[in-house]
Amino acid sequence: MSTFERYLTVWVFLCIVLGIALGNFFSPLFHMIGAMEIANVNFPVAILIWLMIIPMLVKIDFAALGQVKEHWRGIGVTLFVNWAVKPFSMAMLGWLFIGYLFRPLLPEAQIDSYIAGLIILAAAPCTAMVFVWSNLSDGEPHFTLSQVALNDMIMVVAFAPIVALLLGLSAITVPWQTLALSVALYIVVPVIIAQIVRRSIIVSGGLPALQRLLSTLQPVSLVALLTTLVLLFGFQGDQILAQPTTIVLLAVPILIQVYFNSGLAYLLNRACGEAHCVAAPSALIGASNFFELAVAAAISLFGLQSGAALATVVGVLIEVPVMLSVVKIVNSTKAWYERGRAVRGGKPLVGQHR
Incomplete structure (x- = not known):
């Protein structure tokens, strides 16, 4: 690990402070960059996510994608956490904290809207940024894709019914x-570019x-992050200070x-011997969010100035620092994870990293 990577947490903190400061001192510039979007997908951010x-x-070697069937336990755990646990756990947390514990501290008229935004955020599993978190944790790339x-x-x-x-x-x-454009920009196009580069x-x-x-x-990749x-x-510097x-x-x-949710997925995988x-x-997939879709859905349902829209934006703001902390946790506990009886007792998986 390079010195730059070792102090990534420090750079993240400095970038947060820098972003808030620049967003306030150069608000028109950031509003102009923020307006470069279609269907709530910001193109400057999309280019950075490509990088x-x-x-x-x-x-990723597409010829090896068939090996993913060896990871069926991990796939089952992730689907369970993403779709059977995450939206419902967020609903309970939203009602507990926003609807009850923090209620006296928040605008009464926005309480239900805040909770709605949190639920929308949790119901949309992450698409693009997961590749970054997986890469930083030495994740199996074929499984991730x-x-x-x-x-x-x-x-x-499933998103709409839930x-x-x-x-x-x-x-x-x-x-x-937003859903179609995000999938095209964050999955289809980067995969095509990456495979052309790989083969050449x-x-x-x-x-x-x-x-x-x-x-x-x-x-x-890290500088782009x-x-x-x-x-x-x-983009949200004025909101944060306001x-x-x-x-x-x-x-x-x-x-x-x-x-x-990340802890639950991690422990279930360990219990399964993955x-x-x-x-x-x-x-990491079990915990992160598809914030472009969440923001767009909140705005379309409740309006741009609603509490729901603000709640999804908060999810955007803490996505990077909090997921980097989860990456640090899973990396630092790797030795403990691999001492698990089920993990030690299972045969090495095809494509497993060493």
């Missing part, structure tokens, strides 16, 4: 344009050339939900 995830996607693709397919049919059920609505309006490098220089390229791209953080906090108490209070159930290189991305 983050393409290095991991270059590692397959799991993200499977979640995207399930989201098409949100409608938990919000007590007969139906909700799904921002299909292997043809010209073989696997050693590919490894050299990946080593070169790793710092680029930090730049994204500056933009995200810059209502800091509300943002902190909304962050509490989101933080608990992230650690609860390899750490699968359990790590499984835990």
Whole structure:
């Protein structure tokens, strides 16, 4: 691990402070960059996400995707946490903290809207950023890509019914344009670019050339991650300073939900005997959120200035720092994880990292 990577937490903190400061001092510039979007998908952020995830996607050999069936336990755990636990646990946390414990500290007229935003956020599993978290935890790339693709397919049919059920609505309006554009920008296009790069490098220089390229791209990926953080906090700098108490209070159930669901997925994978290189991305996928879809759905249902929209934005703001903390946890507990009886007793999985 390089010195830059070792102090990543420090750089993240500095980027948060820098983003808030720049967002306030150069508010018109950040509003202009923030307006460069279609269907709530911001194109400058999308380009930065490409720079983050393409290095991991270059590692993927499509001929080896069939090996993912060996990881069926990890897939089962992730699907269970994403769809049977996460939206419902967030609903309970929202009602407990926002609807009861923090109620006297928040605007009464927005309480239900805040809870709705939290539920919408939890009902949309992450798509793009998961590749970054998986890469930082040495996750199995074929498992990660397959799991993200499977979640995207399930989201098409499950997102609306789950949100409608938990919000007590007969139906909700799904921002299909945002969903389709995000999947295309964050999955389809980067995968195509990565595979073109991979094949051309292997043809010209073989696997050693590919490894050299990946080593070169790793710092680029981290710089793009930090730049994204500056933009995200810059976009909301005025909101953060205008209502800091509300943002902190909304962050509490989101933080608990992230650690609860990632911990649950991690422990279930250990109990099932899944390899750490699968359990790590499984835990991270189980906890993170597809914030573009969540923000778009909240705005379409409740309006741009609603509490629901603000709650989903808080999810955006804490996504990077909190998921980096989960990455640190799964990395630092790898030795403990692999001492598990089920893990030691199982045979090595195809594609398992060493």
